[in-house]
Amino acid sequence: MSTTPLAEALLRGVAANPAAPSEVLLRLLARAGRPAWPVLCEQRALPPDVVEAVLAHPESAVRRAFARSRCAAPEQRGRLADDPEAFVRISLAAGPRPRLGPPEPLPDAVLVALLTARDGDHPGEQRFTAGEIAEELEFSGQIPQAFRRALLTHPHPALRAKATGLWLWLAPEQRAALLADPDEAVAAAARRRDRELDPAAMEADLPDRDGHTRNMLLVNYAVSHAVAERCLAERRNLWSLAANPHTPAAAVARLARDPDPKVRERVAARADLDPPLLAELAEDPDEAVRLRALVQPLPRTWPQRSAIDRVRGCGTACGARSTAECVGPVPEMVREPETAWYAACADSPHPLLRRVAATCRLLPEEVVHRLAADPEPDVRHLLALNHPLAPPAAVLDAFLALPRRRPYLLTLPRLPRTGLAHLLGHQDAEVRALAAADPALPAPPTALLTDPDGPVRRAAAANPLLAPAVLDALLDGPDPDAAEGAAANPGLPAARLHALLDRCG
Secondary structure, three states: OOOOHHHHHHHHHHHHOOOOOHHHHHHOOOHHHHHHHHHHHHOOOOOHHHHHHHHOOOOHHHHHHHHOOOOOOHHHHHHHOOOOOHHHHHHHHHOOOOOOOOOOOOOHHHHHHHHHOOOOOOOOOOOOOHHHHHHHHHOOOOOOHHHHHHHHHOOOHHHHHHHHHHHHHOOHHHHHHHHOOOOHHHHHHHHHHHHHHOHHHHHHHOOOOOOHHHHHHHHHOOOOHHHHHHHHHHOOOHHHHHHOOOOOHHHHHHHOOOOOHHHHHHHHOOOOOOHHHHHHHOOOOOHHHHHHHHOOOOOOOHHHHHHHHHHOOOOOOOOOOOOOOOOOOOHHHHOOOOHHHHHHHOOOOOHHHHHHHHOOOOOOHHHHHHHHOOOOHHHHHHHHHHOOOOOHHHHHHHHHHOHHHHHHHOOOOOOOOOOOHHHOOOOOHHHHHHHHOOOOOOOOOHHHHHOOOHHHHHHHHOOOOOOHHHHHHHHOOOOHHHHHHHHOOOOOOHHHHHHHHHHHO
């Protein structure tokens, strides 16, 4: 096949064409169709027979692209867990690309296969170790919390050993079972983890030098009175102490009166404050401290604190998408707050709590409609980013207002695709491209076929409203962007798509 820019554009367009039949897509899997592989295997859903051909393809680049697909079902991608190529397996473990939203979890059997794999399981040169692949999986977001909790009693000792990574979240009886595990490797891992809840062991392990390890210990692990006193005396890591649920109460009281308002604000967020200390912080001279103290009355829980922290100081511009993205370092933090708490937040006079409510995907529909009409734009936008029942108008409003979130919003089925004629002349090219693809426009978007922005021309050329003669002119024209869009136009018959492939060959 030719490798001219126009030929490559045509191949990509055919690969993206939603009306292309399997026999056309299968032709693109030939070696000469390489320029189309990223579009074909990563960026669109495929018919079952094409999926089978991709999974059995001799070129690892094809299988690797499919392993990263954000359009393929986890069960389909998961069939690559035993692929002979480490590049394919690590791509599967790393998750779909680009990361636009929380990925769907992989099936349990796939997770087990990747987490229990050993070096040497696959013949030939392996550029990644089994441990490196497992580490990619750990940070990919594809392991659900239910699976992690089930590892506590898994028959495979390597997986029970991994369960010790949840040590700070486990109940005492669960820790005791791991410490007494008949497999010595599991018991040894549990003993190492048990130091996290031992103030004396934490004190012995705490490095004197500032850095990630010291900060991690002071945020998460049990804190001895001596360590707390030393930090207070040296005025080091005070924010970490203020955040740590295990900080001794006497140190928390002193931190609540620290001269640094950032430290006092962190104390004001704690779930274990007594009423007199909370009342004192509610009258703090710093506005941020007062807000954090007043925004949530007692009693509180640590999961609620974490849910507020995920939104506090982070509007939709920085993109909180899911309240499951962060868990904190105490036992109940592996669970989200109750949906009823989020629903109560939706009725709060504080915009911050209404923003928190808008991040909950489980809110009932009546609450969703109230938040969709909220006077605060951040509330409406967070709702559009998070809730599957967010009204289409709210999702479109978020698309217009949040350029950085548009790639994710384009994946949402509730983003309007019709009724966009009023946006054809929008000053933002991404908005014009969305409108140019509207198949229900009152007239074909021919004016946008000469738009200065390439993606706009591609979207306009892919609009099914265009006449066959216009498509022919675009396919034969000098503009690769317009030609790519025309090749992706669902109005092209299969014979025309085959002819385009013949022409590029």
